[in-house]
Amino acid sequence: MIQDSTIMSDSSVSNEPLTLAILGAGAWGSALAQLARYNGHTVHLWSRRLDNSLAESIDSIDVLVSAISMRGVAVTIEQLQTLKLPDKIPIVTATKGLDPDSTLTPSQLWGMGFSDHPIVVLSGPNLSAEIEQGLPAATVVASEDLEAAKIVQQVFASNRFRVYTSFDPMGTELGGTLKNVIAIAAGVCDGLQLGTNAKSALLTRALTEIIRIGTHLGGKTETFFGLSGLGDMLTTCNSALSRNYRVGYGLAKGKTLEQVLTELGSTAEGVNTTNVLIEIAHREQIPIPISWQVYQLLNHQITPQKAVEALMERDLKPEFYR
Numbered sequence: 621m622i623q624d625s626t627i628m629s630d631s632s633v634s635n636e637p638l639t640l641a642i643l644g645a646g647a648w649g650s651a652l653a654q655l656a657r658y659n660g661h662t663v664h665l666w667s668r669r670l671d672n673s674l675a676e677s678i679d680s681i682d683v684l685v686s687a688i689s690m691r692g693v694a695v696t697i698e699q700l701q702t703l704k705l706p707d708k709i710p711i712v713t714a715t716k717g718l719d720p721d722s723t724l725t726p727s728q729l730w731g732m733g734f735s736d737h738p739i740v741v742l743s744g745p746n747l748s749a750e751i752e753q754g755l756p757a758a759t760v761v762a763s764e765d766l767e768a769a770k771i772v773q774q775v776f777a778s779n780r781f782r783v784y785t786s787f788d789p790m791g792t793e794l795g796g797t798l799k800n801v802i803a804i805a806a807g808v809c810d811g812l813q814l815g816t817n818a819k820s821a822l823l824t825r826a827l828t829e830i831i832r833i834g835t836h837l838g839g840k841t842e843t844f845f846g847l848s849g850l851g852d853m854l855t856t857c858n859s860a861l862s863r864n865y866r867v868g869y870g871l872a873k874g875k876t877l878e879q880v881l882t883e884l885g886s887t888a889e890g891v892n893t894t895n896v897l898i899e900i901a902h903r904e905q906i907p908i909p910i911s912w913q914v915y916q917l918l919n920h921q922i923t924p925q926k927a928v929e930a931l932m933e934r935d936l937k938p939e940f941y942r
């Protein structure tokens with residue numbers, strides 16, 4: 621029998637200290653910087669607010685990591701294209717969002733902007749506050765270029781952060797992105813105190829919905845059952861640390877969206893993602909009933925209570941189609 625250690629060991633990837641640029645010094649960029657430094661790597665952390673230039677930050681780096689919110693991705697790619705990025709280094713995208721102008725994912729934008737570089741998606745159940753406390757967590761690094769994924773795996777993997785590789789960047793990225801919409805619904809469910817049965821039904825049907833549209837967009841079914849899919853959905857939908865969950869919870873408690881977002885004071889990607897997702901679903905004719913209720917709620921077209929009623933009163937059907 622082949623031993624697990626035989627399958628896992630990989631001597632082709634070196635453990636030597638590397639130099640990284642991490643773009644985005646918000647909650648996630650800072651946590652990723654802490655993980656890389658814990659492994660002895662040098663990190664140039666860049667954001668608009670910090671007093672360092674983008675050109676200096678990418679000088680002589682081995683890996684580029686983007687942990688910028690969705691709204692900053694396209695503009696940062698444009699800025700980087702005017703600079704000299706070291707040849708062929710892996711570009712890691714850790715953003716969970718959809719671009720409102722093109723409806724593309726961050727990895728698609730990076731791939732179009734830097735077609736000579738391997739693109740690696742990093743995504744999983746990774747609440748930054750828990751990671752910064754040193755609590756154990758796991759994630760996925762996915763790329764069509766396995767060697768690049770293995771380099772990124774070595775950069776971040778440690779006794780507190782377990783990193784798996786995957787060949788499915790689209791599925792990995794969409795799992796982390798689409799669950800933010802469902803986290804808003806989960807926050808509503810808990811804010812309205814609908815109970816554990818309702819929450820389980822919501823999350824289970826939401827997974828079916830994510831798989832329906834996620835596979836249509838190119839993700840693999842099994843990826844959505846993994847860490848970056850179901851795993852991240854469970855984390856985000858069950859934690860008050862999640863900003864998307866807090867959006868839904870606040871709306872259920874009668875706050876306005878504007879009030880909730882002001883109180884959060886940081887990125888809740890699910891709000892923008894919902895709008896873009898509905899545009900994609902209409903274009904591609906894919907039914908996504910839970911996300912549709914979230915969309916109506918965020919756009920002041922329905923109350924939280926009416927959204928629940930609408931989901932409960934849909935046409936009856938088999939759970940699975942053959």
Ligand SMILES: NC(=O)C1=CN([C@@H]2O[C@H](COP(=O)(O)OP(=O)(O)OC[C@H]3O[C@@H](n4cnc5c(N)ncnc54)[C@H](OP(=O)(O)O)[C@@H]3O)[C@@H](O)[C@H]2O)C=CC1
Nearest residue numbers: 644645646647648667668669688689692715716747748887
């Ligand atoms: N926090 C978490 O637990 C996790 C977050 N993520 C994802 O990571 C991404 C970032 O989240 P997070 O760090 O929490 O968010 P924050 O709000 O804490 O930080 C956002 C970062 O994006 C930068 N940014 C925003 N707009 C622009 C712009 N127009 N141009 C350049 N930079 C910009 C900000 O720059 P500046 O500092 O200059 O304002 C800041 O560094 C999101 O997509 C999120 O879904 C993924 C996993 C875990």
Ligand SMILES: O=C(CO)COP(=O)(O)O
Nearest residue numbers: 744745746747862863864
């Ligand atoms: O993606 C996350 C955890 O994996 C972070 O969730 P929030 O953006 O909702 O805080």
